[in-house]
Amino acid sequence: MLLSVKGLSKRFDGLHAVKSVDLDLPEGEIRALIGPNGAGKTTLVGMISGRITASAGSVIFDGEDITRLPAHRRIARGMAYTFQITSVFARLSVAENVGLAARRHLHGAKARKAVAEALDRVGLGARAEQEAGDLAYGHQRLLELAMGIVQHPRLLILDEPTQGLSEGEIEAFQSLIRNLAQETTILLIEHNMRVVMALADRITVLDAGRVLAEGTPEEIHANAAVQAAYLGGGDAQTG
Amino acid sequence: MKALVLHLGLLAVLLALHFVLPAYHHGNLARIMVLASFAMGYNILFGYTGLLSLGHALFFAAGMYGMGLSVQHLGLSAGPALLLGVLSGAVVSGALALLALRTSGVAFMIVTLMFAQAGYLTILHFSEWTRGDEGFVLALAGRMAWGVDLSDPNARYIAALMLFGICLMLSLWLVRAPFGRVLVAIRENEERVRMLGYDTFAHKLAALTISGTMAAAAGAAYGILFGYVGASFAAVQYSILPLLYVLLGGAGTVLGPFIGTLFMFYLIDLSSGITTAYMLIAGIALVLLTLFAPQGIMGELRRRLWKGLP
Numbered sequence: 331m332l333l334s335v336k337g338l339s340k341r342f343d344g345l346h347a348v349k350s351v352d353l354d355l356p357e358g359e360i361r362a363l364i365g366p367n368g369a370g371k372t373t374l375v376g377m378i379s380g381r382i383t384a385s386a387g388s389v390i391f392d393g394e395d396i397t398r399l400p401a402h403r404r405i406a407r408g409m410a411y412t413f414q415i416t417s418v419f420a421r422l423s424v425a426e427n428v429g430l431a432a433r434r435h436l437h438g439a440k441a442r443k444a445v446a447e448a449l450d451r452v453g454l455g456a457r458a459e460q461e462a463g464d465l466a467y468g469h470q471r472l473l474e475l476a477m478g479i480v481q482h483p484r485l486l487i488l489d490e491p492t493q494g495l496s497e498g499e500i501e502a503f504q505s506l507i508r509n510l511a512q513e514t515t516i517l518l519i520e521h522n523m524r525v526v527m528a529l530a531d532r533i534t535v536l537d538a539g540r541v542l543a544e545g546t547p548e549e550i551h552a553n554a555a556v557q558a559a560y561l562g563g564g565d566a567q568t569g
Numbered sequence: 570m571k572a573l574v575l576h577l578g579l580l581a582v583l584l585a586l587h588f589v590l591p592a593y594h595h596g597n598l599a600r601i602m603v604l605a606s607f608a609m610g611y612n613i614l615f616g617y618t619g620l621l622s623l624g625h626a627l628f629f630a631a632g633m634y635g636m637g638l639s640v641q642h643l644g645l646s647a648g649p650a651l652l653l654g655v656l657s658g659a660v661v662s663g664a665l666a667l668l669a670l671r672t673s674g675v676a677f678m679i680v681t682l683m684f685a686q687a688g689y690l691t692i693l694h695f696s697e698w699t700r701g702d703e704g705f706v707l708a709l710a711g712r713m714a715w716g717v718d719l720s721d722p723n724a725r726y727i728a729a730l731m732l733f734g735i736c737l738m739l740s741l742w743l744v745r746a747p748f749g750r751v752l753v754a755i756r757e758n759e760e761r762v763r764m765l766g767y768d769t770f771a772h773k774l775a776a777l778t779i780s781g782t783m784a785a786a787a788g789a790a791y792g793i794l795f796g797y798v799g800a801s802f803a804a805v806q807y808s809i810l811p812l813l814y815v816l817l818g819g820a821g822t823v824l825g826p827f828i829g830t831l832f833m834f835y836l837i838d839l840s841s842g843i844t845t846a847y848m849l850i851a852g853i854a855l856v857l858l859t860l861f862a863p864q865g866i867m868g869e870l871r872r873r874l875w876k877g878l879p
């Protein structure tokens with residue numbers, strides 16, 4: 331198991347956002363994490379990456395308990411995290427955004443080469459010198475993705491990466507993820523069910539802070555409880 | 570490359586001015602170069618890392634007193650005394666960083682202000698050693714370095730230029746190195762930097778220590794070159810001055826601190842020649858500048874003419 335989460339919980343004052351979640355993620359898998367708005371998906375991956383401190387539970391990454399490690403040390407162990415609410419360095423160039431991510435483990439010419447490759451992979455190669463804040467929203471999402479993949483993580487956590495992308499860009503995104511899956515394990519939060527069904531090896535469904543179901547796309551598609559949660563939530567389209 | 574030429578060019582011009590400036594301006598420029606070194610240190614923390622300190626007088630004074638006390642009480646000459654001054658600046662700023670960096674924003678400003686105030690009071694308290702408010706004129710031994718008398722205007726100018734040159738080239742190298750670029754990223758979005766796997770606390774700690782050490786080097790040099798060590802250099806004005814210099818010249822530009830110091834120094838100098846209400850004239854000029862060039866002189870230049878200016 332690359333990642334193993336046990337009894338992870340988060341309380342925000344009165345609100346119990348994540349309730350004792352268990353999750354096992356084997357190496358090489360694409361795992362989709364879905365659920366209605368406010369289900370606790372972002373909070374859960376926040377606790378995995380260390381951005382949010384857990385109220386209870388533990389996180390095992392690559393066989394080691396990292397629950398007490400600060401975020402930067404978890405990232406340094408091979409996690410990469412992309413933000414749901416785009417959080418690029420708006421006043422720095424696109425290349426410098428990716429460069430900052432690359433230079434944690436690469437230097438000089440190697441770093442520059444990795445940056446160029448990552449930008450080409452997400453299709454932003456021509457915009458390297460633009461200021462990141464000037465990019466369209468969808469392109470900022472792609473920049474987030476480039477900042478993730480340039481780190482060559484063992485676990486890549488993506489929080490709604492296709493938000494704001496056009497149909498064509500979503501196609502390109504899917505083939506990129508399939509490509510990446512050969513070198514890294516991916517935990518993907520996604521509202522677009524067509525993308526989820528096309529990419530995920532397995533799906534974990536979160537509802538009101540609990541794991542509602544887990545299984546292959548077919549199993550999840552056929553699961554009555556999941557259908558009910560989604561019909562109640564109403565924001566995700568089935569494809 | 571272009572940037573390197575520009576900065577080395579400034580040093581060449583300053584060297585050339587040594588041979589042509591009339592005595593009055595020659596003396597002024599030596600003072601400006603030392604104060605600009607102080608401001609460059611401040612700029613590392615404020616301009617590049619985005620941390621606003623209101624306590625840099627503490628580091629300036631740590632350098633000045635580290636140097637001055639070791640001349641007065643240990644009888645050191647200028648070279649080793651300068652080194653001790655720089656060292657005490659590094660220790661004081663490193664220790665303060667460990668405490669103050671637990672806070673951020675306004676709390677950080679207040680904590681740095683309080684510590685600097687405590688430093689000022691400490692100097693007054695130990696007046697037996699520091700001569701308190703009155704201060705002391707530096708013994709002649711403390712103004713000699715390897716047989717050179719640094720109280721001589723020519724030697725003084727060259728020494729100031731050397732300090733300035735080191736601080737300038739160090740700043741230029743630092744802000745373009747990977748480390749400095751992480752500082753800029755922290756200024757822009759600290760949480761994102763953390764989530765890229767960088768230890769932001771360690772980076773800020775290093776930035777504050779480098780900043781404080783540079784300020785201390787300027788403080789020690791100021792004492793040696795102008796021959797006086799006094800508590801007024803630890804007072805709050807000396808925390809505000811580098812902030813003003815940097816804001817005027819352009820925060821987050823390598824040349825900004827020098828331009829700001831030069832501008833402010835001559836603004837006060839010229840207006841005090843015209844009227845006794847010179848602070849009013851200086852104040853109005855400052856207000857105008859912040860209205861029309863909010864990013865400071867070099868910041869404005871970067872925005873309009875040269876985007877890659879470091």
Ligand SMILES: Nc1ncnc2c1ncn2[C@@H]1O[C@H](COP(=O)(O)OP(=O)(O)OP(=O)(O)O)[C@@H](O)[C@H]1O
Nearest residue numbers: 342345347365366367368369370371372373374414
């Ligand atoms: N910092 C916080 N303080 C208080 N409550 C929070 C905080 N962050 C999240 N919450 C609450 O926790 C719950 C789970 O939020 P979370 O962002 O994890 O949901 P999500 O599944 O990612 O939703 P979405 O699909 O809208 O992104 C929500 O009710 C949210 O309002």
Ligand SMILES: [Mg+2]
Nearest residue numbers: 371372373414
């Ligand atoms: Mg979310």
